[in-house]
Amino acid sequence: MEVNQTYFSLNTTNSNHDYVLSVRGVSKFFGSITALKEVDLDVRKKEIHVLLGENGAGKTTLVNILYGIYRPDSGVINVFGKDVRIGSPRDAISYGIVLVQQHPMLIDKMTVAENLSISFRKLGYFKSPKIIKELIREYSSRYGISVDVDALVSNLSFSEKQEVELIRALLLDVKLLILDEPTTMLTSYERRKLFSVLRGLIDEGRSVLLITHKVVEALEISDWITVLRRGEVVASRPKNAYSVDELVKLVVGESIRAEPIVSEDFSPGNSVRRPEVLSVKDLTVVNDAGGIAVRGVSLDINSGEVVGIAGVSGNGQKELSEALAGLRKVKGGKILICGLDVTNRGPGDRVRAGFAYIPEERLRYGVIGEMNVAENFMLKNHKSFSKYGLILEKDVVESVEEGIKAFNIVTRGPSEKVKALSGGNIQKLIVARELRSNPKVILAHNPTLGLDLKSAVLVRELLIKARSNGSGILLISEDLDEVLTLSDRVVVMYRGSIVYETSRTTASRDVLERAMLGLVNV
Amino acid sequence: MFELKVLRRYEVSTKLKLTVYTLSFVVGLSAFTLLEVSYGADLYEVISKLLIKPLTSYSDFQVTIRYAIPIGIMSLGLILPYRSGIYSIGAEGQMAVGVIFAAWTAYSLIDLESPYSIVVALLAGTFGGLLWGLIPGLLKGLLNVNEVLITLMLNFTAYSLTDYLIYGPWRSPKAYGFPLTEPIPKSFMMPSYDGIHLTNLIIFVLLTVVMNTVIKKTVLGYQIRAYGLNPTAAYSAGISFLKVALLCLAISGALAGLAGSLQLIAVHGRLGPKSWSVTEGLGYTAIVSAWLARLEPWAVLPSALLLGALVNGGLTIKAVLGQPEGIVSIMNGIILLSIISAEFFINYRLVIKVGR
Numbered sequence: 001m002e003v004n005q006t007y008f009s010l011n012t013t014n015s016n017h018d019y020v021l022s023v024r025g026v027s028k029f030f031g032s033i034t035a036l037k038e039v040d041l042d043v044r045k046k047e048i049h050v051l052l053g054e055n056g057a058g059k060t061t062l063v064n065i066l067y068g069i070y071r072p073d074s075g076v077i078n079v080f081g082k083d084v085r086i087g088s089p090r091d092a093i094s095y096g097i098v099l100v101q102q103h104p105m106l107i108d109k110m111t112v113a114e115n116l117s118i119s120f121r122k123l124g125y126f127k128s129p130k131i132i133k134e135l136i137r138e139y140s141s142r143y144g145i146s147v148d149v150d151a152l153v154s155n156l157s158f159s160e161k162q163e164v165e166l167i168r169a170l171l172l173d174v175k176l177l178i179l180d181e182p183t184t185m186l187t188s189y190e191r192r193k194l195f196s197v198l199r200g201l202i203d204e205g206r207s208v209l210l211i212t213h214k215v216v217e218a219l220e221i222s223d224w225i226t227v228l229r230r231g232e233v234v235a236s237r238p239k240n241a242y243s244v245d246e247l248v249k250l251v252v253g254e255s256i257r258a259e260p261i262v263s264e265d266f267s268p269g270n271s272v273r274r275p276e277v278l279s280v281k282d283l284t285v286v287n288d289a290g291g292i293a294v295r296g297v298s299l300d301i302n303s304g305e306v307v308g309i310a311g312v313s314g315n316g317q318k319e320l321s322e323a324l325a326g327l328r329k330v331k332g333g334k335i336l337i338c339g340l341d342v343t344n345r346g347p348g349d350r351v352r353a354g355f356a357y358i359p360e361e362r363l364r365y366g367v368i369g370e371m372n373v374a375e376n377f378m379l380k381n382h383k384s385f386s387k388y389g390l391i392l393e394k395d396v397v398e399s400v401e402e403g404i405k406a407f408n409i410v411t412r413g414p415s416e417k418v419k420a421l422s423g424g425n426i427q428k429l430i431v432a433r434e435l436r437s438n439p440k441v442i443l444a445h446n447p448t449l450g451l452d453l454k455s456a457v458l459v460r461e462l463l464i465k466a467r468s469n470g471s472g473i474l475l476i477s478e479d480l481d482e483v484l485t486l487s488d489r490v491v492v493m494y495r496g497s498i499v500y501e502t503s504r505t506t507a508s509r510d511v512l513e514r515a516m517l518g519l520v521n522v
Numbered sequence: 523m524f525e526l527k528v529l530r531r532y533e534v535s536t537k538l539k540l541t542v543y544t545l546s547f548v549v550g551l552s553a554f555t556l557l558e559v560s561y562g563a564d565l566y567e568v569i570s571k572l573l574i575k576p577l578t579s580y581s582d583f584q585v586t587i588r589y590a591i592p593i594g595i596m597s598l599g600l601i602l603p604y605r606s607g608i609y610s611i612g613a614e615g616q617m618a619v620g621v622i623f624a625a626w627t628a629y630s631l632i633d634l635e636s637p638y639s640i641v642v643a644l645l646a647g648t649f650g651g652l653l654w655g656l657i658p659g660l661l662k663g664l665l666n667v668n669e670v671l672i673t674l675m676l677n678f679t680a681y682s683l684t685d686y687l688i689y690g691p692w693r694s695p696k697a698y699g700f701p702l703t704e705p706i707p708k709s710f711m712m713p714s715y716d717g718i719h720l721t722n723l724i725i726f727v728l729l730t731v732v733m734n735t736v737i738k739k740t741v742l743g744y745q746i747r748a749y750g751l752n753p754t755a756a757y758s759a760g761i762s763f764l765k766v767a768l769l770c771l772a773i774s775g776a777l778a779g780l781a782g783s784l785q786l787i788a789v790h791g792r793l794g795p796k797s798w799s800v801t802e803g804l805g806y807t808a809i810v811s812a813w814l815a816r817l818e819p820w821a822v823l824p825s826a827l828l829l830g831a832l833v834n835g836g837l838t839i840k841a842v843l844g845q846p847e848g849i850v851s852i853m854n855g856i857i858l859l860s861i862i863s864a865e866f867f868i869n870y871r872l873v874i875k876v877g878r
C-alpha cells in the first residue's frame with residue numbers, strides 16, 4: 001500500500017494537468033467476491049469517457065467509490081492532480097464530482113424546486129426558494145432542459161427526473177459528472193436530447209464519465225472508452241482505436257448470438273383456437289395526480305400468444321401495468337384472468353389465478369433487498385416449498401441453485417442478500433422466479449431494461465419458451481425492436497389509448513413509429 | 523469555527539453494530555443513574571440496588587426472574603408485529619384482559635381440580651389477550667388504521683375494565699375497604715419451588731424456541747419478514763396483509779394474555795388497582811426488551827432478564843430511596859430512547875470539526 005502510493009504519486013506529478021480524475025490500482029472486495037481488481041482510470045478535461053461492461057462487471061461499484069459511497073480496499077484516487085480521500089458524497093461534491101445514480105434520488109412528494117434546495121441546505125449554504133427558482137430557470141434554459149420547477153416530482157417522467165438531477169449537478173458546479181446507466185429508461189428521442197446536453201457541458205470545460213453496457217451507445221457518444229470485465233480493466237483507448245467487433249469481444253469475452261432464437265411455430269393465427277387467458281375490457285385508470293392515464297383500453301390475449309404494447313414512455317404504460325397487476329385501483333372497465341373477474345381485487349387473487357408479473361420498478365415491486373437470494377426466489381410461491389407451515393429449506397436451496405445455473409445469475413449463492421446483486425442479476429432472478437411456476441399470463445414491463453446483451457437475449461428466449469409452453473404474454477416495452485422480435489400482435493399506446501393495432505407479419509416499423517408519436521388515425 | 527457533519531454510513535459491520543448497541547444501553551443506564559443522583563441518591567447505592575443486587579443476591583434474583591418471565595413472554599409476542607412493520611404498544615392492555623379472563627374462570631369454576639384448573643385458567647387468559655389483539659389486527663388489516671393509537675387506547679380501555687371490576691362486581695367485602703378482589707381459589711394457584719416458578723420459566727424458554735422457529739422457519743414468519751422489509755413487494759407477490767396483520771397482533775395478544783394469567787395464578791392471586799395491579803406496566807417494559815433484543819427471539823432471554831433486574835431494582839429504589847411513582851416508567855423510557863437512537867449512530871457517522 002505504502003509503496004504503491006509513492007510510486008503512483010510520482011507517476012501523477014509528471015502527468016499532465018488535463019487529467020480531471022486519475023485512478024490507480026483501485027480494488028474492492030465484498031467478502032469473497034472481487035468486485036474491482038487493480039482498476040486504473042483516467043478522465044481528461046472536456047472528455048466524455050464511457051465505462052463499458054456487462055452486468056456485474058463492477059461499473060456501479062467503481063463510481064460508488066468515486067462518489068464516496070464505498071471505500072476502496074486499496075488504490076489511489078487523484079482529482080485535479082491531488083491525491084484525495086473521498087469519504088462521503090459530500091467530499092466528492094466538494095471536489096466537483098457529482099454522481100447521477102441509476103434510480104433518481106429525489107423526494108417524490110416535493111416539488112422540483114424544493115428537491116433542489118435541499119442539496120443546498122445539505123451543503124451548508126442556504127438560498128431562498130426564490131433565488132433557487134431563478135437559478136433553475138436560468139440553468140434549464142441555458143442547457144436546453146425544460147422542467148417545471150413547481151411540478152411535484154411524483155408526476156414527472158423518468159427522463160424529467162433525470163433532468164432534475166442534471167440541474168442539481170450543474171447547480172453544484174460539477175466538474176466531473178458521472179452518470180450510471182442514464183439511458184436505460186430513455187426513449188431514443190430523450191436519449192439524443194441527453195447526449196446533446198452532455199455535449200454542451202463538455203464545451204464548457206466539464207468532463208463526463210458515463211456508464212453503459214451498450215456497445216453502440218458507447219461508440220455513439222464517447223471520446224474515450226474503458227472496458228471493464230469481471231472487475232478488471234481489459235482495454236482503455238480513444239474511441240477510434242476500437243472496431244465494433246473488437247469492442248463486443250472485449251466486453252463479453254467471447255462472441256455471442258445477438259438475436260433470440262425464434263421457435264418454429266412462431267406464426268400467429270394458427271388454425272387451433274387457443275383459450276383466452278387475459279381479457280381487458282374498456283379499462284380506465286387514473287394516475288397519482290388524478291388525471292386519466294389509461295382511457296378505455298381493451299385487449300385480449302390468448303394462450304401461447306405474445307401481445308406487445310409499443311409506445312413512448314409516459315403514455316399510460318405504468319398505470320396500465322400497475323392496474324393489471326392489482327397495484328392500482330381501476331376507475332372503469334374490467335380485467336379477467338382466465339375468465340375470472342379480478343378487476344378490483346388485490347395481487348393475491350391474480351397470483352392464484354396464474355398471473356406472473358415482471359415489473360418495471362424492480363427494487364420496489366420485484367424484490368426485497370434485505371432478504372437473500374433464496375428468500376426472494378420463493379417470494380411468489382413459498383407455499384409450494386412448505387409442509388405443515390414449515391419452509392423446506394433444502395428444497396428451496398436446491399431449486400434456487402438450479403435457477404441460478406439456468407439463468408446464469410452471478411451471485412455468491414442462495415444466502416447472499418439481493419441488494420448486493422448487480423442490477424442485471426436482480427432482473428434475472430425475478431424472471432427466473434416468475435417463469436418457474438408455468439404461469440397462464442405473464443405481464444412483462446420493460447423486461448430487458450438495464451440488461452446487457454447476453455442477459456437480454458436470455459430473457460427474451462425465456463419469454464418465447466414460456467409462450468411455447470402456453471403462457472399468454474403481455475409485453476409492454478419502450479424498445480420497439482424488442483416488441484417487434486417478440487410479439488405476435490403489436491398495439492401502440494398513445495396518451496392512454498390504443499391508437500394502432502397490427503400483426504407481426506404486417507407490422508411496418510415506420511408506421512409504428514409514427515403511431516407512437518400520435519400521427520396515425522385508427 | 524465549529525462544524526458538525528452527519529454522514530451516511532454505507533457499509534456497516536456487525537462489530538460496529540454490536541458496539542453501538544452495547545454503548546447505547548450503557549449510556550441510557552448512566553443517564554438514568556445520573557437522574558437518580560440529581561434527586562439526591564447516592565451513586566454507589568443506585569448502581570448496586572438497580573443492577574447489581576437484583577442479579578447477584580439470591581433472594582433478589584428470585585424476584586428478578588419473576589419479572590423477567592412475563593416481560594420475556596410478551597417481548598416474544600411483540601417481535602411478530604414489529605418484524606412485520608406494525609408498531610403495537612398494546613401488550614399492557616392485552617395482558618390486563620388476559621388477567622381478567624383467567625380470574626373469571628377461576629371464580630366461576632371454583633370446583634375444578636388442579637392441574638386442569640390451571641390449564642383452563644391459562645387457556646382462558648391466552649384467549650382473552652388474543653381477543654384484545656384481534657381488534658387492532660382487524661382495524662389494521664382491513665382499514666389500515668394507525669395501530670399505535672388503537673393499541674394505546676385499548677390499553678386504557680383494559681385498565682378501565684379492570685377498575686370497573688375491582689371497584690364493582692368483583693370487589694371483595696373482606697379487603698378492609700381496599701379495591702381488591704377475592705383471592706382466586708387455591709386449586710388455581712401455580713406452585714412454586716424455592717420462590718422460583720419453574721413451570722413459568724419452562725414455558726418462557728419453550729416459547730423462545732417456538733417463536734424462533736416461527737420467525738425463521740415457517741411460512742408465516744417469512745411472510746411477516748417480507749412485509750417488514752418491503753411491504754410493496756410483499757403485497758405485489760400476493761401475500762395477504764390482512765392475514766399478516768391479524769395473525770401478528772392476535773398472537774402477540776395471546777402471549778400477553780398468557781403472561782398476564784401466569785402472573786395472576788403464580789404471583790398475585792388477585793386483582794388490584796394501580797401499584798397493586800397484576801400488569802405493573804410490564805407490557806410497556808416488554809417493548810423495551812423486544813427492541814433491546816433487536817427483535818431476535820433467542821436474544822429475548824438475556825434482554826428480559828436484564829430488564830427484569832432493572833424493574834426489580836427500580837422498584838427497590840423507589841421504595842428505599844423514596845423516589846416518585848413513575849420511576850420505572852422513566853427508566854424504561856430512557857433506555858428505549860437510547861437503544862432506538864443507536865439505530866441512528868449505526869446508519870450515520872458524526873464528524874466534528876473544530877477550528878479552521
Ligand SMILES: Nc1ncnc2c1ncn2[C@@H]1O[C@H](COP(=O)(O)OP(=O)(O)OP(=O)(O)O)[C@@H](O)[C@H]1O
Pocket residue numbers: 030033034035053054055056057058059060061062213410411419420421422423424425450
Ligand atoms: N454491497 C455489495 N455487497 C456485496 N457484493 C456487491 C455489493 N455491490 C456489488 N456487489 C457485487 O460486485 C459485483 C459488481 O457489481 P456492480 O453493481 O458494480 O455491477 P455493474 O457493472 O454495475 O452491473 P449492472 O450493469 O448489472 O448494474 C457484482 O458481482 C455484485 O454482486
Ligand SMILES: [Mg+2]
Pocket residue numbers: 059060061180422423
Ligand atoms: Mg450497475
